[in-house]
Amino acid sequence: MLKSLLVTLASAALVSAHTVITYPGWRGNNLITNETFPFGMQWIYPCGGMGTSTNRTKWPVTGGTIAFQPGWFQGHPTAFIYVNLGFGTDGPDHGPKNMSNPMSPPFQIVGPSKNPYPGTVCLPQVPLPAGANVKIGDNATIQIVELALHGAALYSCVDITFSDPNDPDLAEVNETNCFNSTDIGSANIYTQIVTPSGGNVSSAAQRTLKGSTFTLLGWLPLALVGLWALV
Secondary structure, eight states, rough: HHHHHHHHHHHHHHHHHOEEESSSSOOOOOOOSSHHHHHHGSSTTTTTTTOOEEEEEEEEOOOOEEHHHHHHTTBOOEEEEEEEEEEOOGGGSHHHHOOOOOOOOOEEEEEEEOOOOOOOOEEEEEEEOOOOOOOTTTTEEEEEEEEEETTTTEEEEEEEEEETOTTTTTTOTTTTTSSSOOOOOEEOOOOOEOOOOTTTHHHHHHHHHHHEEEEEETTTTHHHHHHHHHH
C-alpha cells in the first residue's frame, strides 16, 4: 500500500512537469502517464516518446521563431534549456540519426516559485546550427530539452520541412504565439573556475560548485540567440 502511494505521488509530480512547443508546431500530446510510461512520456529521449510526424511543419530555411511553454518541475524553480536540430529521416523511426546540433547557446530559465508555472518563452530568431547546409524541401527535427536540477530531462520535438522564408504557408508569428511571460526570467550559464586537465575530480568539482555563478540578466541570453543569427 505504501509503495502504491509513493508511485501515485511521484506520478503526480512528474505530470506537472512538461514542455509544450507552441511554435512552429509539436509532434503531438505527450503529456501522458500510463502503464507503458509510468513516469510520463516526456522523459523518453529523443522526443518524449512520440514517433516522427508524417504531417510536417514548414520552417524558414534561414532560421526562424521557436516558442514553448516550459512548465515546471515540482520543487524546482529553475531549469536549463537546450534547443537542438536533427537532420534528415535516415535515423530511427524515419527521424534524424541524432539530435546533437545546437541551434542556440543553452540558457537557464527562472520561475517565480517552486510550483508548476505554464508561462511561455519565445526565441524570435533562432539560427541554423553552425555549418548547417540545408535547402528548401529538406526535412529535420527541432528538439527542446528541459534539464531539471536533479539531472533528469524532458524532451519535446517538432518535425519540420525547410521552406522559403516568404512561403505563404508559413504560420504567422504574432503576439499570440510568440511572447515572453513576465514571470519567467533567464540567466547565463557559466563557471568562474576552470579545472586543469588531470586535476582531482572530487576536489575540483567542489571548488567549481563553490565558484559557479548563475547571473540573472533578464532576457539577454534570448537576445544573444538573435545576435548569433546575424554573425
